[in-house]
Amino acid sequence: MRVSAAIHREFSIAQIDDRLYSAFIEHMGRAIYSGIYEPGHPQADDHGFRRDVAQMVRDLNIPAIRYPGGNFVSAYNWEDGIGPKADRPVRLDLAWRSKESNQVGINEFAIWAQDLGIDMMLAVNLGSRGISDARNFMEYVNHPSGTHWSDLRRSHGVKQPYNVKMWCLGNEMDGPWQIGHKEAKEYGRLADETAKALRQLTPGAEMVVCGSSNDEMPTYPDWERGVLEECYENVDYISLHKYFGNSSRDTLNFFGKVEETGRYIQSIAGVIDFVKAKKRAKNDVHICFDEWNVWYHKREQDSKNWKSWDWPEAPALLEEDYTFEDTLFVACLLNEFIRRSDRVRIACIAQLVNVIAPIRAEAGGPAWRQSIYWPYQLASIHGRGTALRVAVDGPSYNCAVADDVDYLDVAAVEGDGIVTLFMVNRHLTEEADLRLSLTGYPGATLLDHQVIQGHDLMATNGPGREPIAPVAGRGLAVEDGMVGGALAPLSYHVVRIRV
Template structure:
């Protein structure tokens, strides 16, 4: 059985765990909103039409911030369509996903949902078909206390107090030719900085996220960031990163190593941003908002889209991927990557929350259930507390077609100095063999014990959860994890994600 050694030290701190790392994404796309979070005729619907079964799962998932209302959708969205009496709201074409938008759910409804879910909202602005004035208008509606026209309109619509949204995305994926209002880096950079300056004139404390590349495979990746930031560096707080992963041509080994690419994306964006800052002789350091990430079977979606109907449906079933155990391991590994970059990745949003490439699935009038990828997210959100530790891992390697030689294991750890808890998150990428892990704990003062240990793995890595079998794949107590001789010893099953919380370290 292969073995690995994990070295960790409480003095080697990366950064505090950012609670915004555990974000999600609600876009007016497919069934994410309609029959996802909102279904007035559902047996569990509350007085506002929100599915309480989905709300309960959202809270269990541990979501802290939700990006809204898009996504590609936002680049054609008129926010004022979604306010006021529902009967008076227009039905519009959504060109991004070729469907109809009823506007039954708009800003006010979504903010009520966010309050029930206990999440912060990251609001995305339309810089595709609109611009500076629209951004100022929606900010006024959301955040101005009173007396102005739009503040009083919000109050008339039932929200007496301002919503107090702090984070705003300056558009979405503006580098993509598929985006309504697609722009060159120079064009977008100018619009972004103009919008940012206007918003800061209205609210100096607003937090602004400028669009980075829509993926590292884009031919302009890094050069887009560099040119955009030459315009907007001084006016924004973060730059976005997006990444989706899927197995290609049955290459499971490379798929399991997807976090290698996420590390590369983050490091490349950091290097580019810091280079711009250095040229500008700036002491400011930009952060990354990794506000779209997940496993997405994109090739399957593209094939289905090419044969899709030319109708304009309401809330069609779009990219409702059914996730496997292998997918859950990859998602757990992507969370490890995000955590280990907590010094610069200060917000992240898994795309999306319900039905659309989502950890939660629901059926109209029927049940809601947890997909396999729900579990590593929920456990990481619950257990990652305190500070992220910089770890060193000595592990065997294997060869991949896409990323070359990569370690069999990947890991990160967090340390809560208040409770003394140490939590280790680790994946075993070996497709057939278990791996033993040892982690000396001398630096933590002794007394640590395994308080809980969870593993997501299965003899059938293609196993999924469905409406008929919602608990086919669940986290199970780790079979072997104990502290002996001043070290943690654990056996990690093949193709698995594991979280181990050690407690009792406070003197």
């Protein structure tokens, strides 16, 4: 199939916020315990964190990480995770019906995040708790000294405040499954008052208010309107969550869910604009897509388990085995975030280790990179700068979730004298004969071409074997302001061009 495309250096979308490539980790399953933290493991450091896992995280160049939940946070007492470890209580986690040992709390997690150069994005419990506890948590985390909570932190060996700027006001409060579930107006009022209190403690702190848990909720998108009408002037972001699957085994429809996500973002952007106009507000609210990933391989099986098991500690839960098909989908979804970077400023892959994650780690054993690790890493490293508009003229298809889905999915980013193209040929059988015009970039030359292709759609990576990984690409050339060549069916390409 023939595909023509064009970019122009003057036709940009937005400056991409680096936090578009953020992550999420929750006290859930083995994400923390035997995920990032496993004292006694051969790779454990002096704090009990696994060096092998940490290196894989470091290689992702993650700017920020959301913690400690998730559903977990809506019944979490943050004070349980501070002070001497021997004195910390074991609690029942109502979200995932398991025991929480509290051996990792805010200070331990901060050690790990700081070692990896990752900013923390902390969530407060607005389910079973409220303003007072959120205020105390921020005081413990951010106030220098001279108060009860800040001096308590100092007595725990942390002399300097963490100065955390990003704060999530609860989690999925629209969901009836959430501890402390609320109606939109009720939650919006609580979020507004909490945001005002927290900003008195940390001026300039960024507030993320809960949007819909997904775009199939019966309250979507009226939930966003109701919440924002209560708190618009005092928040900076509204969160979106969405998980994806291919239970029907229809690959093209699965890929089409990226277009569905674009509509989701566009709809909430419209709600934001409506509320801003209605309130005559001067501030802008952006989107924080702080939970996204493929989640369906083990979802039904594990949902039965966690609703009936007898409160295990750090059980194996939602440990998806990601396929090559998932690799291509995640690559396309990251492209959509780039194309929507004028509205989506923060996005967090959910989650980071073991639980629906790009990294897996066996207790006492090895760690490995799942197939989806690679598009996430390549976008995180090379997708920073200015997002460019891409005009694509080529064959498309219709599916159950979307019409006119381009077989060739393309996003482009310019930064530091390099234009990077992220391209996925979604066609099942045909290669794409590409001709892409680089207008306004005289003297452009090919710098690098990496590709992931040639795998069975159901192929996976595993311990000691990582066949799904980028390799040097062939067959593309940059000449006279034109990128040309053949892209194999079912392939992902990252092409870097010096301009």
